[in-house]
Amino acid sequence: DAKTTQPNSMESNEEEPVHLPCNHSTISGTDYIHWYRQLPSQGPEYVIHGLTSNVNNRMASLAIAEDRKSSTLILHRATLRDAAVYYCIGGATNKLIFGTGTLLAVQP
């Protein structure tokens, strides 16, 4: 499983885009990059995942660097409900290896 590195915390203003970075320099060629988030008092929630190409879904976009050593989760318009801990996870097993994640604060 790839070791991932994320900033401990980030701040954003409501309705502005947010770019959450993740470094995963040890990722192998077949490891997917997953993002989960955990809102207060809830379980982790799947956000998005990708392998090489950039990915979009209704929640977010995932931009993966060409060398795959880093990726960025993009929330296009942050809302107060997006305040959560965001986890970037790399690997190719059935186990999710959670790190400490990035605590995103959204200011009104």
Added chain:
Amino acid sequence: EAGVTQFPSHSVIEKGQTVTLRCDPISGHDNLYWYRRVMGKEIKFLLHFVKESKQDESGMPNNRFLAERTGGTYSTLKVQPAELEDSGVYFCASSQVQGWNYGYTFGSGTRLTVV
């Protein structure tokens, strides 16, 4: 569709007692996982069921923990006897297809406090 349901949502027990946590996965999801976060630590994998079979139980901390999934539907996680260090939040997740590339759905967790 109904999500992953866990109960109780909270449990407070005394050291040495037994507690059983229950998880109802999304209907039709053969894969069921248990995770936990103990105080101040990261969320850690405990084990993985495929239907009623334990696929991977490498994360189970010791033999005081017993997970079952009889009939391949709901699962229980029993802690006997509970110790203070077992306090934390226990999460259950399920997925339809084996292989983590499809995303897991987590429950809201059971907060266990051992006093």
